[in-house]
Amino acid sequence: MMTVNPLEIEGMQYTAVTVELPRTTLLVISNEVGYIMCGALDVDLLNDRLADRKVISGRAAGVKTIDELLEAPLEKITNASKVYGWEPGMTGKDALLKIA
Template identity: 55%
Template sequence: MVNLTPIMIEGQPFTAVTVKLPKTNFMAVANDHGYIMCGALDVALLNEKLKERGIVAGRAVGVRTIDQLLDAPLESVTYAAEDLGIKVGMSGREALLKMMK
């Protein structure tokens, strides 16, 4: 099952995506500038093979719900995210708000 849910964070619009898969869930929260995602995100691939695209993204591991994804510290971020001031250890919520600037 796929669930798309519009959410607001401090008055800013985002889209939460949850895909229920056998024995796991895939989750992401995005806007037009970037996204945060569960542990399925391969940040190294984005930084190495797709660097020229300038993808703004962060990864949180060990999360099972969108709320956990928003509150969890980011385990890794892309170079393009770092350029916006998004850092490892920052909450997903904080990172998303930095993507609005």
């Protein structure tokens, strides 16, 4: 099953996507600038092979819900996200507010 819901964080609008798959769930929160995602995100691929796309993105591992994704520290971020002040260790919520 897939759900797509609007998500408001401190008055800013985002989209939360949950995709339930066998034995795992994909989680994404995005806006028109960038996104954060669960551990399934391949940050190295975005930084290396797709660097020319300058994707603004970060990954939090071990999360199972959208709320956990917001509160978890980002373990990895793309190089392009550094322009917005993203750093590994910041919460997903804090990262998203920087691209609001």
